[in-house]
Amino acid sequence: MTKTTPFSIKRRTFIAGSGAAALAAGVTGFPAVLRAQAPDPVRIGLVHPVTGFIAFSGTQCRAGAEMAIADINAAGGIQSLGGAQLEAMLADSQGRPELGASETARLIEGGAAGIVAGFSSAISLATTQEAAKTNTPHVVDVGVADDIVNRGLTNTFRFAPGYGAVAQSAVARLDEINKAANSPAKTAVIIHEESLFGTGTANLMSEELPKIGIEVLSVIRHANPTRDFTNIALQLRSLQPDLIIPANYYNEYVLLARTLRQQRIEAKGIYSVLGGAASNVQFVQEFPEAAEFIMDCNHWYDPNSEVALQRRAAAEAKNLFYTYEVFCAYNAVAFLADAIERAGSTEKEAVIEALNGSTWDNHGMPYGPTEIVNGQNQGAQAVNTQVQNGKIEVVLPAEFASAEAVFPMPSAG
Amino acid sequence: MVDPVILIPSLINGLTTGALYALVALGLTLIYGVLHIINFAHGALLMLALFGVFFLNQIFGIDPYWALLIVPPAMFVIGYGLQRGIIGKASHGRDENILLVTLGLSIIIENMSLYFFRSDTRTVDTPYSFEVVEFAGAFLPLPKVIAFFGALITAGLLWAFMSKTDLGRAIRALAKERKGARLVGINVDHVFAMSFGIGIGCLGVAACLLMPSYYVNPQVGYGFVLIAFTTVVLGGMGSFVGAMIGGLIIGVVEAMGGLFLGDSLGQFGIFAIFILILLFRPTGLLGHKA
Numbered sequence: 001m002t003k004t005t006p007f008s009i010k011r012r013t014f015i016a017g018s019g020a021a022a023l024a025a026g027v028t029g030f031p032a033v034l035r036a037q038a039p040d041p042v043r044i045g046l047v048h049p050v051t052g053f054i055a056f057s058g059t060q061c062r063a064g065a066e067m068a069i070a071d072i073n074a075a076g077g078i079q080s081l082g083g084a085q086l087e088a089m090l091a092d093s094q095g096r097p098e099l100g101a102s103e104t105a106r107l108i109e110g111g112a113a114g115i116v117a118g119f120s121s122a123i124s125l126a127t128t129q130e131a132a133k134t135n136t137p138h139v140v141d142v143g144v145a146d147d148i149v150n151r152g153l154t155n156t157f158r159f160a161p162g163y164g165a166v167a168q169s170a171v172a173r174l175d176e177i178n179k180a181a182n183s184p185a186k187t188a189v190i191i192h193e194e195s196l197f198g199t200g201t202a203n204l205m206s207e208e209l210p211k212i213g214i215e216v217l218s219v220i221r222h223a224n225p226t227r228d229f230t231n232i233a234l235q236l237r238s239l240q241p242d243l244i245i246p247a248n249y250y251n252e253y254v255l256l257a258r259t260l261r262q263q264r265i266e267a268k269g270i271y272s273v274l275g276g277a278a279s280n281v282q283f284v285q286e287f288p289e290a291a292e293f294i295m296d297c298n299h300w301y302d303p304n305s306e307v308a309l310q311r312r313a314a315a316e317a318k319n320l321f322y323t324y325e326v327f328c329a330y331n332a333v334a335f336l337a338d339a340i341e342r343a344g345s346t347e348k349e350a351v352i353e354a355l356n357g358s359t360w361d362n363h364g365m366p367y368g369p370t371e372i373v374n375g376q377n378q379g380a381q382a383v384n385t386q387v388q389n390g391k392i393e394v395v396l397p398a399e400f401a402s403a404e405a406v407f408p409m410p411s412a413g
Numbered sequence: 414m415v416d417p418v419i420l421i422p423s424l425i426n427g428l429t430t431g432a433l434y435a436l437v438a439l440g441l442t443l444i445y446g447v448l449h450i451i452n453f454a455h456g457a458l459l460m461l462a463l464f465g466v467f468f469l470n471q472i473f474g475i476d477p478y479w480a481l482l483i484v485p486p487a488m489f490v491i492g493y494g495l496q497r498g499i500i501g502k503a504s505h506g507r508d509e510n511i512l513l514v515t516l517g518l519s520i521i522i523e524n525m526s527l528y529f530f531r532s533d534t535r536t537v538d539t540p541y542s543f544e545v546v547e548f549a550g551a552f553l554p555l556p557k558v559i560a561f562f563g564a565l566i567t568a569g570l571l572w573a574f575m576s577k578t579d580l581g582r583a584i585r586a587l588a589k590e591r592k593g594a595r596l597v598g599i600n601v602d603h604v605f606a607m608s609f610g611i612g613i614g615c616l617g618v619a620a621c622l623l624m625p626s627y628y629v630n631p632q633v634g635y636g637f638v639l640i641a642f643t644t645v646v647l648g649g650m651g652s653f654v655g656a657m658i659g660g661l662i663i664g665v666v667e668a669m670g671g672l673f674l675g676d677s678l679g680q681f682g683i684f685a686i687f688i689l690i691l692l693f694r695p696t697g698l699l700g701h702k703a
Contacts, residue, residue, distance in 0.1 A: 051523075053632055055532035222676040225636045227627075230426040231671040231679070238416035251534050254628060261543050262554045286536055289543075321533075 041087040042078055042346055044069065044333060045107030047117035047127050052095030053224055054120060056250055057325050061119050061141055062090065064329035067315065072337050080344035086337060093118055097126035104130040104138075112136065113346040116332045119325065121145035121163075121196040128156040137339070137351045141332035142299070142325060144274060145196050149375040155348070157355050157372060159335045159363075160299055160328050161380040163197065163274065167204035170273045170297035173384050173396045174243075175212040177295075177405050183213070184268050184408050188243035189236060190219045193252060201247040201273050217241050226252050229259035236260070242268045246275055253277035257290045268408035272296040279385045279392055282321040288390040293409035295386045295395070299324035301364050303394050303402045308364030331363045335370065338362075366400045422551030423668050429553060431664020432561040433623055437637045438644035438656045439567055440615030445642070447588040447651040448608050449508070450500070453515040455641060456634025457522035458613055462488050462620030463629035464530060470537045470624075477537060477624045478559070485617030492613025496606040519634075526631040534630040542625055556625035563622040567615065568657040574611075575653070584608045588651065643687045649700025658698060662686070 046065045049058035069086045077083040089107045093100035100123040104115055108130075114137040117127040124143025131138040132153040140148055140156065144163040149156055161169075178185045190205055192198035199221070206216045217239045220232055229252075236244060244267045246256055254277050260270075270278075270293075277283035278296035301308035311330065312322045320326060339354035340346060361369040367379040384396040386405055393403035437459060444452045465484045469475040475483070495518065504510035544555035575581035583604045586594045595601050627633075644663055648655025663683050671679030690697060 050532065051527060051632070053635070055527070055632055056534055056630065059532040220676060223680065226676060227636055228426070228430045228667075230430075231423055231668055232676055234419040234422055234426070235416075235672075238419050251628060251630070254534065254536065258543070258626075262545055263552050264545070282533065286538065 039082040039084040041085045042081065042337075042340060043087045043089050043107075043110070043112045044336065045089045045091065045104065045110075045112035045115040045117075046329075046333075047091045047093050047100050047103050047107065047115060047123075048119055048329075049095040049100075049123065050092045052093075053251075054095050054249055057119050057142075057323075058093070058095070060321070060323050060325035061329040063318075063320055064315075064326035065116055065141070065333045067311075067318075067326070068330040068333035068337070071314075072334065078337065078341050080341050081346070086333075093123050093127075095120065095123070097122045100124075101126040101130040103127075105133075108134050108136050113340065113348075114139065114336045114351060116141055116329065116336060118143060121148065121200070124148050125196070128153055131155055135348050135352070137336065137348060137355060139332040139336045139355075141329040143197075145200055153375070155352060157335070157375045157377075159332050159370065159377050159380065160365075161382055162376065163201045163204060165380065166274060166297060166382040167201060167208060169382050170271075170384075171205065171208040171212055173297060174209075174214075174271060176396065177384075177407050178212070178214075180405075181407050185214060185242040187215045187217050187239075187241045188245050188271075189217050189239055189241040190245045191232060191248065191256065192219070192221055192246070193224050193248035194221050195224065197274065198247045205245060205247075205273060214243065222248070222252065224249060224252065226255065229256045230263065232256070233259045233263035233265050236265050236267075237263065244270045245273060246270070246278075247273050248275070250277050250280060250283070253280075254283060254287070257283075257287065257294070261290045266411060270294045270409070272298070274298050274382070278387070280321070280323050281392065282323070284387050284390060284392055288387075291387045292390070293387060293406055295384060295405065295407070297382045297384050299328055300366075300383045300385055300392075300394060301327055302366040302400050304400065305364040307362060311364060327364070331365060334363065335360055366397070418550070419672070421549055423672050424665060425549060425551045425553065427665035427668030428661055429557040429561045429664070430668065431661035432564040432657075433557070433619070433660075434637070434640050434644050434663050435657045435660025436560065436564040436567065436619035436622060437616065438641040438648070438660055439564070439571060439653060440612035440619070441641045442645045442648065442651055442653060442656040443571070443584075443608055443615070444612035445645055445650070447584060448605065449588070450609070451508070451512050451515065452609075452612075453512065453638075454495075454519040454522060455616070456636075456638030457519040457526075458488070458491070458634075459616045459620060459637060460526060460629065460631060460634040461491070461522060462617045463624055463627075463633060464526065465617070466620050466624040467535050467537060467629050470539075471535075476539060477621050480624075481618065481621045484621055485614045488617035488620075489610040489614035491610075493606045493610035495613070496609035497602065500609070501602060501605060523631050523634075530631060532630055532632075534628050536628045537624055539625050554626055556622075560622040560626070563618065564657065564660070567618050568653045571611075571615070571653045580604070580607060640683065643683060646697055647686060647690050649697030652697070652699040655697055655699035 048061045073085045077085045091103035100118050104127045115131050116139050118124040119142045121143040124140045128138050132155050140158040146162040146164045190202045192202035272278040275296045278294045279298040284291045315322045338360045343350040343354040358370040371378045385392050386395045395405040444450050466477050466480045469480045503514045541555050545552040583599050644659040648659030666682040667679050670682035
């Protein structure tokens with residue numbers, strides 16, 4: 001005889017009951033759980049030089065890219081993928097192209113749906129080439145060398161302008177500024193860092209400047225890092241150019257500007273092209289006197305755009321200097337995310353097709369809607385800025401200008 | 414063609430830059446030249462000292478030159494502690510271990526700086542940052558002139574310390590014959606740590622004199638450490654006067670190289686000298702045979 005209690009359950013009863021419960025759950029409850037399950041995250045690989053000689057710029061890029069990911073996720077993620085959240089996969093190129101390439105390969109193997117990289121031109125050349133092996137969509141954030149998009153890599157896109165377009169704008173606007181002041185500038189010296197970005201920019205400028213009647217007296221190349229710019233300042237004193245045209249990274253730009261001031265070197269204008277510090281809020285805040293009246297043809301946001309101003313305020317609320325690296329990387333991620341949204345898929349071919357057909361305009365840049373030809377955004381352009389009263393003002397093109405150019409620059413006295 | 418008018422100013426500028434290199438190399442010549450410790454963390458510790466000067470200025474408003482009273486003693490304590498607590502214990506007296514331990518230390522210090530201070534480049538703005546002294550047609554930045562004389566004084570003090578004090582004599586004894594020094598009652602571990610501490614303290618002096626004309630970020634040490642090793646080899650291992658002369662020569666060679674070969678190739682001359690010294694005078698200019 002089996003002894004039972006009111007709460008005892010026989011083995012056979014338990015199994016039968018469990019089966020029924022499981023069946024009931026299968027019919028009713030479980031699908032509800034499946035419906036509530038979050039979609040797989042979309043992984044975006046971010047490859048930046050967060051250590052090494054250009055770590056400042058790399059860190060700024062990473063911060064901008066992460067801000068974009070946070071904003072997109074906060075706005076509901078990728079709607080066409082059921083609200084899939086973006087997930088950053090971080091990598092450090094250490095400022096070395098070969099490491100950038102190997103890190104890109106690692107992120108792609110780890111499931112990155114797209115890559116945003118790599119700040120410097122040399123690194124971007126390597127990361128895009130690596131991503132091309134698997135046809136993984138790759139958006140270059142800052143790298144300006146024209147070869148990045150001129151090699152026929154179908155996976156490679158650039159939202160911002162290349163140095164060919166920047167140099168042409170820089171020369172055309174310099175001509176405009178110079179002529180407006182009765183052409184006081186007739187000679188120039190170009191000072192550039194020795195990597196692909198500086199050398200390429202300097203070559204283009206030295207070809208284009210004579211066409212607007214400005215003789216290039218000398219093209220001076222320097223290493224990264226350079227500890228002392230006095231020699232270069234002495235050469236400038238000897239050559240006495242009307243214009244000094246630097247194209248270098250932040251640290252060297254700061255030292256150069258300080259040395260020019262210490263050595264009492266004066267010119268009618270300091271006109272940077274993609275200058276590492278001239279459009280940098282940190283430089284202007286720390287050295288307002290050395291920065292005053294320096295002009296730069298560089299990446300910059302539309303000062304009349306609400307979107308841009310809100311993003312700047314959000315970045316500054318995080319104690320971030322709102323440098324061009326931040327908004328270029330932000331927009332590179334947002335440009336890629338927009339393509340994934342429209343593709344409704346993370347399939348590489350679908351995303352690439354969506355990037356090619358992009359007409360995205362929520363970027364706050366003076367570009368207009370995106371129009372991609374051979375991977376390059378055709379509307380992308382640099383603007384001319386000038387430091388005036390400790391503020392970075394846009395002086396050209398006129399439709400985006402917040403102030404008029406001051407040229408020749410007044411003597412420091 | 415180089416304008417002869419800028420030759421003399423460039424030469425003088427090379428001397429002032431060379432004095433900065435000598436300052437960084439003075440500590441190294443004690444550590445590397447006397448104790449034969451290849452301190453790969455030298456650049457990272459210089460960076461730490463520069464950050465110290467920077468934060469003292471930003472938080473407490475202390476002028477970099479007043480920081481001479483704080484940063485060098487603090488760096489001495491850090492150096493002493495590192496040698497006594499980490500390098501000495503982890504290396505077990507083997508040179509190859511010391512090399513790896515200091516390399517590891519440099520990676521840790523740099524990455525921690527990157528984490529805590531971020532990669533921003535920082536500078537200090539002082540009332541004299543843009544002051545210049547006119548000399549022989551050259552505009553010499555006042556901070557570099559001060560650094561030049563600071564380097565001379567530091568080299569002189571170190572020379573006097575090593576030759577006139579008991580501790581200096583103990584350090585030299587240790588460098589020549591470690592076992593013998595122990596036998597005559599010298600506390601080897603303590604003297605080792607004192608030497609390392611003094612060497613790192615010199616970096617504190619260098620940081621205070623460098624900061625008004627330079628910048629700091631977590632990578633700043635790289636630019637100096639290779640030059641410092643070259644200076645020590647050129648001047649002669651363990652010779653403070655040699656380090657001073659070596660630094661000045663390197664500064665001038667770099668300046669002249671930059672002028673005649675272009676700034677991108679300015680360092681070519683430095684390393685050409687390095688190789689020539691190793692080939693024809695391996696003991697350096699003022700060094701002695703081991």
